[in-house]
Amino acid sequence: MSKAIYPGSFDPVTKGHLDIIIRASRIMDSLTVAVLDNPRKVATYNIEKRVEMLKLVTKPYPNVNVDYYKGLLIDYAEQKETDIIIKGLRAISDFEFEFQMALVNQKLNPAIETLFMMTNSKYSYLSSSIVKEIAALGGDISSLVPPEVHDIIIAKYAD
Ligand code: PNS
Secondary structure (H helix, E strand, O other), X not given: OOEEEEEEOOOOOOHHHHHHHHHXXXXXXXXXXXXXXXXXXXOOOOHHXXXXXXXXXXXXXXXXXXXXXXXXXXXXXXXOOOOEEEEEEOXXXXXXXXXXXXXXXXXXXXXXXXXXXXOOHHHOOOOHHHHHHHHHOOOOOOOOOOHHHHHHHHHOOOO
């Protein structure tokens, strides 16, 4: 049985993330979308909100579940008895960091493979930071985020 995790900050989830989730869920028997709860980095949306948003957008996909983790990704993968980590790649600029992370994780546990999925070209420019920048400045983010979470995202910038 192929069991994978798709880790990230998801601060907040975008249409680009959801595209990777849907495509990965088609080729894996089960997929856990795992949100990093990082006490060293202040997130815009707290861990409960990020998990809630992911649960809303992944509801239609029965083999997808949402969880969060603290600490090392590889420890979490071991704990979940998963041997596949899915990462999305948007551009060459993502590659260097992701390559380094994949090699570090390979060093920490060679039995766990990192698989990269190329972004859908429609979303190659998209990131959580871009969504927040546009929302904060009053722009329209409806083409960038799943409709189920649009209002939750903009509520943060209502004032
Ligand atoms: O969405 P992001 O911020 O690009 O996701 C990065 C993430 C959360 C997948 C990655 O930073 C992570 O898992 N960090 C946890 C600590 C860890 O395992 N680091 C790698 C070894 S140094």
